[in-house]
Amino acid sequence: MADINVSAVSLRPSEPSNERQAGGPAYDLIELLFFAYRDFIGDADERLAGLGFGRAHHRVLHFVNRHPGMRVADLLDILKITKQSLGRVLRDLVEQGYVVQKAGQADRRQRLLHLTAKGETLARDLALVQTRRFARALHEYGPGAREAARKFLTAMIDPAAREEVERLIARAERADPKR
Amino acid sequence: MADINVSAVSLRPSEPSNERQAGGPAYDLIELLFFAYRDFIGDADERLAGLGFGRAHHRVLHFVNRHPGMRVADLLDILKITKQSLGRVLRDLVEQGYVVQKAGQADRRQRLLHLTAKGETLARDLALVQTRRFARALHEYGPGAREAARKFLTAMIDPAAREEVERLIARAERADPKR
DNA sequence: TAGATATGTCAATATGGCTGACATAAACGT
DNA sequence: ACGTTTATGTCAGCCATATTGACATATCTA
Numbered sequence: 001m002a003d004i005n006v007s008a009v010s011l012r013p014s015e016p017s018n019e020r021q022a023g024g025p026a027y028d029l030i031e032l033l034f035f036a037y038r039d040f041i042g043d044a045d046e047r048l049a050g051l052g053f054g055r056a057h058h059r060v061l062h063f064v065n066r067h068p069g070m071r072v073a074d075l076l077d078i079l080k081i082t083k084q085s086l087g088r089v090l091r092d093l094v095e096q097g098y099v100v101q102k103a104g105q106a107d108r109r110q111r112l113l114h115l116t117a118k119g120e121t122l123a124r125d126l127a128l129v130q131t132r133r134f135a136r137a138l139h140e141y142g143p144g145a146r147e148a149a150r151k152f153l154t155a156m157i158d159p160a161a162r163e164e165v166e167r168l169i170a171r172a173e174r175a176d177p178k179r
Numbered sequence: 180m181a182d183i184n185v186s187a188v189s190l191r192p193s194e195p196s197n198e199r200q201a202g203g204p205a206y207d208l209i210e211l212l213f214f215a216y217r218d219f220i221g222d223a224d225e226r227l228a229g230l231g232f233g234r235a236h237h238r239v240l241h242f243v244n245r246h247p248g249m250r251v252a253d254l255l256d257i258l259k260i261t262k263q264s265l266g267r268v269l270r271d272l273v274e275q276g277y278v279v280q281k282a283g284q285a286d287r288r289q290r291l292l293h294l295t296a297k298g299e300t301l302a303r304d305l306a307l308v309q310t311r312r313f314a315r316a317l318h319e320y321g322p323g324a325r326e327a328a329r330k331f332l333t334a335m336i337d338p339a340a341r342e343e344v345e346r347l348i349a350r351a352e353r354a355d356p357k358r
Numbered sequence: 359t360a361g362a363t364a365t366g367t368c369a370a371t372a373t374g375g376c377t378g379a380c381a382t383a384a385a386c387g388t
Numbered sequence: 389a390c391g392t393t394t395a396t397g398t399c400a401g402c403c404a405t406a407t408t409g410a411c412a413t414a415t416c417t418a
Contacts, residue, residue, distance in 0.1 A: 025306035026313050027245055028329060028348050034238075035344050036335035037216045038259075056374060059213075066206055072396060080217075085375055087397065109384045109395045127204035134208050137334035141327075148320075149208060149331065155316035156215035165214050169207050233404060251365060264406055266366065288364045288415045 043129040051122075056081075056089040058126060061115065064099060065123035066172045069112045071104075078168070098122060222308040230301075235260075235268040237305060243278060243292045244302035245351045250289050257347070277301060 044058050063078055064070060076086055090113075093099040098119035104110030115123060138145040157165055223237050238258055243249060255265055269292075272278040277298035283289030294302060317324040336344055 024310075025303060026310040026325075027306060027351065029313050029325075029332065030241070030306060030309050031245070031348060032329060032332035032336070032344070033216070033219065034241075035340065036332045037212070039337040039340065040212065040335060042337070054373060062209070062213075066210070073394090081374085082376065083397075084377085084399090088374080091397095104395095107385070107395080109382095111396065124204060127206060127209060130209050131203075131205040133335060134205050137331055140334075141331075146205075146208075148327075150211060152316055152320075152328065152331075153208065153211035153215045155319075156219060156312060157211070158218040158221070161214065161218065165211070169210060172206065235405065252363095260405085261407065262366075263368090263408085267405080270366095283364095286364080286416070288413095290365065 040130060040133055043133060044126045047122075047126060047129070053092070054089075056085070057093060060086070060089055060093060061098065061119060061123045061126065064113045065115050065120060065127075067168070067175075068114050069102075071110050071112060075113065093119070219309060219312055222312060223305045226305060226308070232271070233268075235264070236272060239265070239268055239272060240277065240294065240298060240302045240305065244294050244299060244306075246347070246354075247293050248281075248291045250283075250291060254292065272298070 041055065045055070048054060048058055059079055060075065063075055067074070072083075072086070072090075076083060079086065090099065094101065097116055100114050100116055101111040102114060104112050134149070138149060141148070154162060154166065220234065224234070227233060227237055239254065242254055242257055246253070251262075251265070251269075255262060258265065269278065273280065276295055279293050279295055280290040281293060283291050313328070317328060320327070333341060333345065
């Protein structure tokens with residue numbers, strides 16, 4: 001592999017040569033993100049497994065909690081899965097009393113999604129263990145750490161999707177400005 | 180949900196009240212990490228799909244590339260999957276000439292894993308698109324960004340697993356100090 | 359030589375994705 | 389008012405990737 005660094009991208013162009021080499025794949029970061037996400041997800045996985053739920057259920061709980069009254073189509077857009085895949089987990093969640101669907105008042109074709117009290121409790125529990133992980137990771141950095149993390153994670157998202165995600169978050173925060 | 184913030188964790192204890200409320204779930208960060216990881220993984224997914232490979236193949240390629248000569252048992256430990264699950268993807272990769280297995284010289288029961296030139300090329304290609312994403316996300320921060328990201332991601336990993344991951348990365352970097 | 363270890367493989371099962379086809383109800387446009 | 393589009397649901401079947409338990413083989417180790 002003589003050309004190992006040919007198409008390399010400089011990670012820190014402003015840094016000359018002191019620490020580590022700037023070119024070449026950032027294997028360490030790739031690996032760390034892999035493990036970080038594995039454990040981040042693992043927090044919730046344990047709790048969910050006890051209820052017979054999987055990650056698909058978690059994602060639905062999360063987004064419905066965060067955007068109460070969202071349409072099924074919105075959820076499909078966000079999760080980028082098919083109606084059929086969503087249908088299965090949504091049915092589980094409705095049958096077991098975590099989610100309710102209410103017909104839209106303006107457009108009665110819509111089945112607007114809401115969590116029940118039971119669903120909200122679970123969603124919050126799941127979010128809190130994950131929040132605790134973020135809190136621990138950001139603890140030692142200064143006051144700007146949270147904003148920095150937010151900016152960094154945003155920059156990791158596809159430019160095409162970024163705006164949409166930012167709008168999504170802004171909307172949720174407007175709806176619930178307390179947190 | 181009267182007790183909504185009871186078990187909340189402060190994200191920025193040093194920050195009084197200026198920006199956002201410190202208590203309560205960090206829904207924004209949770210969501211951003213979800214999308215960031217989705218897109219991060221998506222970079223490689225596209226490339227892999229063209230070859231008929233999935234994420235399982237990618238993980239094997241990555242870790243074998245990073246730790247040449249690793250044992251099957253080591254890989255099972257890292258990936259936390261079963262022998263049977265690994266077996267399938269490993270067979271694919273061997274049959275299609277991305278991975279070779281060499282009997283250990285000390286212990287001939289071992290089937291030490293190596294990438295072929297073809298495998299190395301693919302592994303590097305995959306790593307480079309992901310590196311580019313990191314580079315873009317860290318670009319605007321200063322020279323310390325890479326180390327900060329590394330520290331942050333490390334802190335996101337389970338304390339129990341952290342040491343092992345750090346050892347893993349350190350070992351790989353010792354073996355390939357150039358990058 | 360008797361275990362223990364490293365690996366491989368078989369059969370069966372579960373989850374969570376997918377596609378394509380089709381159904382229903384409601385809204386919308388002309 | 390009728391036809392089309394939209395929002396949703398559902399059926400049947402397929403695929404990838406994970407699981408467990410059992411068992412086989414080769415090799416090392418005491």
